[in-house]
Amino acid sequence: MPSILVAYATTEGQTEKVARRVETTLRERGHDVTLVTLGGGTPPDPADFDGVVVAGSIHAGRHQPVVETFVRDHVDALNARPTGFLSVSLSAAEEATQAEAEGYVDAFLEETGWKPRVTLPVAGALRYTEYGFLKRTLVKHVVGKRSGDTDTSRNYEYTDWGAVEAFAADLAAAIEPAPTTR
Template sequence: MASFLVYYGTGEGQTAKVADRIVETLIERGHDATAVDAAHGLGDRSLADFDAVVVGASIHAGKHQAAVTEFVEANHEALAGTPTAFFQVSMSSATEQGREQAAGYVESFLEATDWHPDRIATFGGALRFSEYGFLKRFLVKQVAKKEFPDVDRSADAEFTDWQAVADFANDVAAFVEGRLGVVPTDGAPATE
């Protein structure tokens, strides 16, 4: 069994949902996994308490959460010596045309932090119309009308591919199992 930290930043909650699904998948494989919101920090825990680290962030106005960037920069040395993964949640990832832009956000983040995670994934986000104030709801609906013409703008919309999230978590787990020589307790093969 390996111990995983899933450290994430979220703007409107979708990245937290993705982090929770990753944790759930890792636990189903027989590992110990803990999700920690970057807004709260690690508290009395240390990266040394974990065998692997998964970092996640969402994109808002072209930027990741500052707390996530600061975490990666502050723990650069520890992350370099640990199996790691990075996931990003954005509306750009929800469309074929936006995937290049989403990849550019990942590349910029990794260049700025000089971090080289072992695994990387991008996932579509969500539009939470019910949580936006009047002006933001109006503006987001205008963008959604153009970018997602088939989406019902009278209700919240989710664009996350949950199977892709589970596949990513399983890939990360298999990589870590292979790297650490850990056999998963669910019977899945420990391969890289």
């Protein structure tokens, strides 16, 4: 049974939800999945897995530093097996800011030298009710300037779950042995 590491960092929880959906999709295909949060002790070594998914989210234009550190530390092992990168952001939610979301992915791969088999800039969420006063005020201001959702009495989820499942299936297909023909 192929083994897959899903390593993620989350600041407000949406990337964790995305990583769990990837985990479920891969398990349903029969894979042995290890799900870990980056930043909580020494992560598993990607060299011990048949495939790896890394997921992080964007705040002030950058992925979490722990995501960058993990990829830099293991870039050779990552480039030697099928891997996938999920980048969760608000920019991915709108057509008008898609290029920005793709730019976050391109910049990250350029800076780290990682060449994942599959990448997905995916829309995240606005969890206004869970932010403290300062974060809520800042996010409302920034989102309002882009004509986005600013009702801070509720939360908004923009994630395309079908795209997340398709991403997981694409990576799984790259890891699974090709069917033998007679």
